[in-house]
Amino acid sequence: MGPGGRRHRLTSRTRRAPGLLDRFHRPGQVVVTAFAVAIALGTALLSLPFATTDGRSTGPIEALFTATSAVCVTGLALVDTEAHWSLFGETVIIVLVQIGGLGIMTLATLFTLLVAGRVGLRARLAAQAESAMAYTAGPRRVLRDVVLFSAACETVLATVLTIRFATEYDFPPGRALYYGVFHSISAFNNAGFALWPDSLVRFVSDPWICLPVALGVIAGGLGFPVAFELARAWRRPSRWTVLTRITVGVSLALLAAGTLVFLITEWHNPATLGPLDGSGKLLAAFFTAVMPRSAGLNTIDIAQMYPSSWLVTDALMFIGGGSAGTAGGIKVTTLGLLAFVIWAELRGETRVNIGHRRLPEAAQRQAVAVTVISAGLVALSTYLLMVLTPHSLDEVLFEVISAATTTGLSIGVTAEGPPAGQALLVLLMFVGRIGPLTLGSALALKERTRRYELPEERVIVG
Template sequence: MTDRQPTPGSLARWHTAEPQREGLGVFPRLRNFIDDIANTSPARLALTVFAVVVLLFTALLSLPAASADGQVTPLHQAMFTAVSAVCVTGLTVVSTALHWSFFGQLVILVGIFVGGLGTLTLASLLALMVSKRLGVRGKIIAAQSMNTAGRLGEVGTLLRIVITTSVVIEAVLALVLIPRFMILGEGFWQSIWHGLFYAISSFNNAGFTAHAEGIVPYENDLWILIPIMVGVFFGSLGFPVVMVLQQNGLNWKKWNLHTKLTIEVSLILFAVGSLLWAMMEWDNARTIGGMAFSDKLLHSVFASVNIRSGGFNLVDQNEMESTTMLLTDALMFAGGGSASTAGGIKVTTIAVMFLAIVAEARGDADVKIHGRTIPQGAMRVAISVIVAGATLVSVGSFLLLSITGEPLDRVLFEAISAFATCGLSTNLSAEAPPAGAYVLTALMFMGRVGTVTLAAALALRQRSQLFSYPEERPIIG
């Protein structure tokens, strides 16, 4: 067998083809770069995509056209607002209605919609748009983020369902709110804008308001409050739960374990939160003490729905009792459902840890619920998420205490609200110096992408070992 010798023609073709390969354009190189990250570290891709999106919206909000007075917004304010929008938090350092122009408010609203899709969804969409495909690892993480790990071939379809679901729910909410704003005397286009704004803000659990006084003027208007509460609650359940409800309705037997746990814990926290908030604020003259019985109940229910992530408020958070602020801290830290627009450590994390404690108290070897056994790996991820969240809040609170000198209860409230992307505020965000704003900005960003990315990375990080060490149990407790 002899080697084929290249002919002069083939050599010419080879020499002309090689420079073309080396001279690939920017887009092919970007495609290859994203392809490599998506296949090797999808969690890192998610983090990178979110950071780039934040920088883009920061640049847009820094433009003179974004502010109502036509001036350039300071960097710390533009970045804070961009992160708060993209991370669907709702904390503000300037008034959304007064400081930003229509263009600025539109940028915020688009940021809320984009950010509400979630880090892993955005990363998956980017990989699909640029490289037209997802690697196996990318598909696994994207599918796990929507709790559909057994349907890797349908990830693209599932991503389209996520976007379609968001648009449909927000459109329905807007169709309910727009006529009400018109009845209340607002102009046609203003009513459309406010209806769309609150529909997107509520479903994405963002808490941004398009009125200078927020939604306080509508504190007794059920046509405004109920759609907002419905949007916040459904947004906090998460896309995996919404898709299960779309497919199976209220047929409990066909729900998967994630859906059951999410809805159960969400309803428990809603009921307990409403009851405790009402008990603690019932006689507080600074909040609801002087209201009628029905108004007190409405405020309690509205507060409970929004505490865990919605961020809309009808009372001044500084005027609440200290016990109510502590309750709010706990519920904000808990957050909503996994792969949802809500923040916090997520209700399924709480459910898994509670079930593990019950199993340990009973002496059970496995953690069981609804005829299913929860794997040990899920509990390790839950512990990691809780510890990471508590650490971020502790470090952030320490820095804010050093920078602002404010009381601990006020600082802790703002730090948890930022990390849990809730948006309830004691106005510390607006009062803090730029250094404090940057700390809260970092908390919002890490709270939105940190624990989720950590959980996604740990979910696939399993090493097989051919040996094991002898067991030895240390004293715990």
């Protein structure tokens, strides 16, 4: 056989069939498609008659809204989770929450590793696009650590809750285990789904319920890279990366400020903190400050809070939690980067430095873009929802930010709104989970790299 035939045989042997990821030009397209497929599948399952307690099919809006809220780990609901959904329906919801929390692309990469024994470049880029994680330690190790970390946190939280439900509230063992597992997955993935119509209000003074749930929310909302680094070097803060320093510092500041503000504002409110004693007020205020990280659970009636507390909650929800975690919002990292950019501008410095590191200009542009796009999305959606509903600005703004940041806190506007308004919130949850920049890259046709530089011209700002 001649050399040409041999080359042909080798080429044929090494050629592989194009996979799903190869059909997309950008990883963001895979992310959008995967989330859309998961939501469609969840909607179909929740529409089945045996997914409800009364054996009737759920309407398309309710099923779509619930599936989107679960996959996007939001927690907003149009129906009472325990009263409306059967055991099958609740199981579908919590499985969708778990899938959304870990990330469709992270699970897809894990399956690729299990089946093929390796991961391709496109699959790796797709997983990074969804989770913003850098695979510096190798995809196998990262995926293993993510799954083990999630499973460990959820197991510990479920164990504590199960024991508490069984010993203090006389739940039968099976029910205590089910409630413990359900709420541990909901809390760690910052989902906000609860099996009581008042969320966790009945446990407002129980530290064995509130503190584990709050710690689970914080652990899931820190972000996997930060959590891994803290586990390795929690005793050596001087060796932390910029990401970890900003995430931990800003998170602690927001938790402390939020707790203090809610304590001062709601101290004498008879519908929230007023009836509680001193320790109960502190516990409830801390829990309320944690939940806007995008968890959505509550131990006080959010609808009865003062409008000033709603405004603070709006700000905390808009910021959200850490990058590459289960939390939503623009992320505490973005807020920290913007703070350093502003500080450098006020000092007249041409470079933005954080400690002994220089912040790349690309990261600065990305932080500004995420903030501006998110703010514009919230403003436009608030206007549209005000046109569709008779509610006030502060009420509508609260619901819009809660949906756009996948938080799930509600003051009752969501369930009372028209189908068009609920459809708008579905879109907000979808965009909020995927991220404006990821969605934009998925919709773009192709990249254009400028191969020349234009002359610079100064523009007056302000």
